Amino acid sequence: MNPMTGDADDNAPEDHLSDDPAAGEASSIETVAAPRPPMDAAALADFRRDLLAAIPALRGFARGLCGNRDLADDLAQDALAKAWAARASYMPGTHFRAWLFRILRNHYFSLGRRAHRFAPWDEALADRVLVTQATQGSGIDIADVQRGLATLPAEQREALLLVSASGLSVEEAANVMGCAIGTVKSRVSRGRAALQTYMNGATQEPERLSPAA
Amino acid sequence: MRQDDDMDARRGGAVARQQISEPVGSGGDPVTTGLQRLFASFEDEPIPEDFLRLLDEIEARGAEVVDLAPAKPEQARDIS
Numbered sequence: 262m263n264p265m266t267g268d269a270d271d272n273a274p275e276d277h278l279s280d281d282p283a284a285g286e287a288s289s290i291e292t293v294a295a296p297r298p299p300m301d302a303a304a305l306a307d308f309r310r311d312l313l314a315a316i317p318a319l320r321g322f323a324r325g326l327c328g329n330r331d332l333a334d335d336l337a338q339d340a341l342a343k344a345w346a347a348r349a350s351y352m353p354g355t356h357f358r359a360w361l362f363r364i365l366r367n368h369y370f371s372l373g374r375r376a377h378r379f380a381p382w383d384e385a386l387a388d389r390v391l392v393t394q395a396t397q398g399s400g401i402d403i404a405d406v407q408r409g410l411a412t413l414p415a416e417q418r419e420a421l422l423l424v425s426a427s428g429l430s431v432e433e434a435a436n437v438m439g440c441a442i443g444t445v446k447s448r449v450s451r452g453r454a455a456l457q458t459y460m461n462g463a464t465q466e467p468e469r470l471s472p473a474a
Numbered sequence: 475m476r477q478d479d480d481m482d483a484r485r486g487g488a489v490a491r492q493q494i495s496e497p498v499g500s501g502g503d504p505v506t507t508g509l510q511r512l513f514a515s516f517e518d519e520p521i522p523e524d525f526l527r528l529l530d531e532i533e534a535r536g537a538e539v540v541d542l543a544p545a546k547p548e549q550a551r552d553i554s
Contacts, residue, residue: 309533316525321516338528345532403515406508425506426513453505460504 300348308348311357312341318358318427319365325422326369328411336372340365356433363437366419373415401460409459417452424449 300308319340323333343364344351351360410418416438423434424445431449435442 305533309529312529313526316521317517317519320519320521321513324516325513334522334525338525341525341528342532345529401504401508401511403508403512406505406512410509410512421509422513426509428510456509457505460508 305348308345308351312344312361315358315361316341319361322362322422322427323365323369325407325410325426326366326415326419328407336365336369339368343368356429358427359429359433359437362423362427362429363439366437370415405460406456409456412459413452413455417448417455420445420448421452421456425453 316337319337320333323336323340324330327333327336340361344361347364351357410421413421419438420434423429423437424431429437431442431445435445438445
């Protein structure tokens with residue numbers, strides 16, 4: 262059962278949470294404080310620099326995933342703490358952002374499995390943030406994209422954010438999501454089709470009321 | 475060095491986006507363009523100060539963990 266959608270899904274994200282202890286819910290600072298090879302000062306500095314550089318992407322992924330700014334920042338901060346605690350498990354040279362995304366999404370879906378309660382989509386806030394960027398040159402209203410994204414099942418939203426929005430390869434996304442490559446492709450395809458349909462409907466609705474009105 | 479890193483982080487996702495490769499099988503269609511712009515708008519929001527404070531805090535906590543971990547076996551031997 263998918264906690265985000267209420268639908269049965271054999272490839273639901275939460276089925277794969279325990280694949281990587283470093284990325285799973287057990288990776289709190291305390292639980293990962295077990296013996297590990299200590300990083301030297303240079304490695305620690307490199308890791309901190311990489312974490313800093315990844316914060317915008319991490320926040321972006323979280324924001325797209327949960328649709329709420331405050332919750333997204335909480336998720337991103339939790340993911341940063343977990344990543345720091347699990348830093349010894351990161352393999353230098355591998356995709357750092359993908360590693361962080363995996364930690365964050367595992368945490369997100371774990372929260373969903375526990376609480377079944379999420380902050381509502383903050384559409385009014387989203388519109389205020391995005392209103393100045395809407396329809397600039399391309400005819401694409403990214404506020405519509407954001408609203409459309411919120412209507413998708415979580416696993417499709419996640420796949421689109423990883424592959425289409427943040428530029429991970431399908432293989433990297435499959436590793437983040439803990440599912441087969443074909444599953445990622447399927448979710449991307451279905452998500453894109455649904456989002457395209459939503460966007461087409463949105464553009465054909467000339468007098469759409471603002472949610473703040 | 476750390477100040478430079480922090481400044482880069484505050485600038486948002488410009489550096490990170492330079493590393494983004496072209497998405498597989500999606501050549502600039504409205505959905506992909508919209509998603510990329512949405513993601514970029516999220517990335518470009520200023521990073522709250524508490525993120526940077528958090529990083530300092532967890533770094534300090536992490537350093538304590540690394541320092542304390544080797545001491546545990548010695549403590550066990552002392553007790554025995």
